[in-house]
Amino acid sequence: METDTSLRDICEFNYGELEELLTGEFGEKRFRASQIYDWLHKRKAASFSEMTDISKALREKLSREFRITVMEPVEILTSKRDGTKKYIMRLFDNNVIESVFMRYKHGNSVCISSQVGCRMGCSFCASTIDGLVRNLTAAEMLGQIYAIERDTGERVSNIVVMGSGEPLDNYDELIRFVRMISDERGLNISQRNITVSTCGLASKIRQLADEGLQITLALSLHAPNQEVRERLMPIAKAYRLEDVLSACEYYYEKTKRRLTFEYAVVKGVNDNPGEAKLLSRLIGGMHGHVNLIPVNPVKERSYESPDKKDVYEFQAVLEKNGINATVRREMGRDIDGACGQLRRRYIENAGICTD
Numbered sequence: 079m080e081t082d083t084s085l086r087d088i089c090e091f092n093y094g095e096l097e098e099l100l101t102g103e104f105g106e107k108r109f110r111a112s113q114i115y116d117w118l119h120k121r122k123a124a125s126f127s128e129m130t131d132i133s134k135a136l137r138e139k140l141s142r143e144f145r146i147t148v149m150e151p152v153e154i155l156t157s158k159r160d161g162t163k164k165y166i167m168r169l170f171d172n173n174v175i176e177s178v179f180m181r182y183k184h185g186n187s188v189c190i191s192s193q194v195g196c197r198m199g200c201s202f203c204a205s206t207i208d209g210l211v212r213n214l215t216a217a218e219m220l221g222q223i224y225a226i227e228r229d230t231g232e233r234v235s236n237i238v239v240m241g242s243g244e245p246l247d248n249y250d251e252l253i254r255f256v257r258m259i260s261d262e263r264g265l266n267i268s269q270r271n272i273t274v275s276t277c278g279l280a281s282k283i284r285q286l287a288d289e290g291l292q293i294t295l296a297l298s299l300h301a302p303n304q305e306v307r308e309r310l311m312p313i314a315k316a317y318r319l320e321d322v323l324s325a326c327e328y329y330y331e332k333t334k335r336r337l338t339f340e341y342a343v344v345k346g347v348n349d350n351p352g353e354a355k356l357l358s359r360l361i362g363g364m365h366g367h368v369n370l371i372p373v374n375p376v377k378e379r380s381y382e383s384p385d386k387k388d389v390y391e392f393q394a395v396l397e398k399n400g401i402n403a404t405v406r407r408e409m410g411r412d413i414d415g416a417c418g419q420l421r422r423r424y425i426e427n428a429g430i431c432t433d
């Protein structure tokens with residue numbers, strides 16, 4: 079289907095805005111908004127022509143002025159081990175992003191991207207290698223979940239914003255997305271089942287704390303001190319560790335949501351028991367738990383996965399110091415391409431890689 083990119087995207091309108099548009103500019107009755115919102119955000123319509131309870135005249139008028147964001151999966155990898163599915167989705171401007179579907183006992187979880195590429199520069203991450211291409215719109219974040227529900231025929235109950243991109247670097251669209259996905263007129267996914275992961279933009283964490291949302295904040299900590307953090311994450315120079323942690327504390331105070339600290343374990347960089355002790359001291363007084371992620375080696379980078387026994391020892395030290403820590407279970411291990419690598423491979427194979 080051809081998409082006229084000059085048209086406004088109707089999926090970007092929240093319920094109130096859609097109602098205003100239809101009753102104002104379009105001179106329609108209020109209930110039209112509810113019908114159309116339902117088609118877009120519950121029934122996941124891909125075109126106006128599907129909206130059969132709307133008059134043909136209105137459908138035609140809408141399609142002259144608006145487009146509908148539909149994410150098109152162009153590659154889907156399915157794990158034979160645990161049913162995990164990794165998607166490459168094409169956007170209307172031919173950029174591609176990746177999203178992941180994971181099945182857990184407590185429900186289905188989707189990991190979405192928030193930007194095409196990323197400009198944060200973390201040294202172990204594939205998403206940032208070519209920098210930021212552009213922000214995703216809220217509709218494109220919603221669209222990843224809609225496309226996955228369409229493809230799997232299953233309901234999604236949990237969302238983690240942990241794909242490519244830095245969500246707090248795309249703040250307004252992220253907030254719009256969270257409000258729309260948790261709106262009862264849409265998929266109505268509980269905010270408590272949404273986790274946003276950030277590399278630590280302290281000022282934005284404080285702003286997020288004041289939004290009155292109930293989402294979980296995950297901080298990509300990755301180091302027990304400023305020095306190691308700077309080695310792994312250039313953004314650490316702009317936002318010092320003490321400021322980031324104090325913003326996280328503020329987030330807890332305002333929301334009472336327990337924090338998640340992500341810690342990518344990198345062999346020989348941040349994986350020794352002394353560092354686990356330092357980490358315990360650093361976050362000991364905070365309300366949160368640690369998620370240890372054995373680093374996924376990226377071919378463009380020289381970092382190595384830690385030894386399993388070192389990861390478990392690291393975990394044991396944290397636990398001994400009273401800090402709850404889990405080791406992330408690797409989902410879909412047989413379909414590689416974690417953390418932005420799938421997208422890079424897709425782009426390279428398509429011959430549109432610029433480097």
Ligand code: SAH
Nearest residue numbers: 203240243244275276277298340373374417
């Ligand atoms: N920009 C957000 C979301 C990034 S991706 C953030 O920084 O939190 C989600 C998590 O995966 C982050 O903790 C990120 O640091 C981590 N990650 C990125 N590349 C990785 C890799 N190669 N191995 C393990 N974890 C990685």
